[in-house]
Amino acid sequence: MNTMIRVGLGSDIHALVEGRRLIIGGVEIPFAKGLLGHSDADVLLHAVTDALLGAAALGDIGRHFPDTDAHYQDADSRVLLRAVRDLLAEAGWRIVNIDATIHAERPKMAPYIPQIVACLAEDLRLSPGCVNVKAKTAEKLGFIGRGEGIACDAVALIERDAELHDA
Numbered sequence: 001m002n003t004m005i006r007v008g009l010g011s012d013i014h015a016l017v018e019g020r021r022l023i024i025g026g027v028e029i030p031f032a033k034g035l036l037g038h039s040d041a042d043v044l045l046h047a048v049t050d051a052l053l054g055a056a057a058l059g060d061i062g063r064h065f066p067d068t069d070a071h072y073q074d075a076d077s078r079v080l081l082r083a084v085r086d087l088l089a090e091a092g093w094r095i096v097n098i099d100a101t102i103h104a105e106r107p108k109m110a111p112y113i114p115q116i117v118a119c120l121a122e123d124l125r126l127s128p129g130c131v132n133v134k135a136k137t138a139e140k141l142g143f144i145g146r147g148e149g150i151a152c153d154a155v156a157l158i159e160r161d162a163e164l165h166d167a
């Protein structure tokens with residue numbers, strides 16, 4: 001059986017504002033500010049969701065969950081990610097691995113990384129060894145360095161049986 005592999009890239013940015021909870025990778029992080037968005041603004045899960053959709057050539061998060069649809073207001077991004085996981089599975093795709101980088105001046109993400117990895121692994125039904133999450137500051141440069149927002153980049157590798165191509 002031949003295997004076909006595809007790679008996908010996802011990125012996202014949300015502004016940090018007062019009066020919002022900070023949720024990154026499905027984990028609520030104690031911080032003075034949170035990310036602004038139509039949903040829970042989980043910048044990491046949105047980047048991973050886009051990486052998966054990109055790999056499968058299925059568009060992007062906004063196409064599947066429009067921010068003009070009240071149904072997704074304050075949505076739990078884990079629910080959106082699981083829906084995309086199921087969409088890929090229905091098309092015969094298996095997720096091989098995920099790698100992601102959170103760009104945040106603060107808070108310090110390191111203490112939360114194991115919980116975030118566990119959360120992603122659970123939602124994607126992967127072993128934790130197939131999920132990697134990193135964090136970088138912006139060395140005080142630009143909007144991230146000023147603490148005005150947080151960005152995330154993610155890549156996803158997926159595979160399926162080549163016989164399913166164009167099925």
Ligand SMILES: Nc1ccn([C@@H]2O[C@H](COP(=O)(O)O)[C@@H](O)[C@H]2O)c(=O)n1
Pocket residue numbers: 103104105106107108109110111134135136137138139
């Ligand atoms: N929000 C962040 C940013 C970084 N880290 C950890 O610190 C290391 C050094 O970051 P630099 O941006 O100074 O290179 C980085 O490798 C992370 O382990 C973090 O926990 N939270």
Ligand SMILES: C[C@@]1(CO)OP(=O)(O)OP(=O)(O)OC[C@H]1O
Pocket residue numbers: 012013036037038039040041042046061062063065066067068072073074075
């Ligand atoms: C997730 C959606 C939908 O609630 O809204 P936001 O939380 O604003 O996030 P974004 O990263 O702009 O992704 C697409 C949106 O459609």
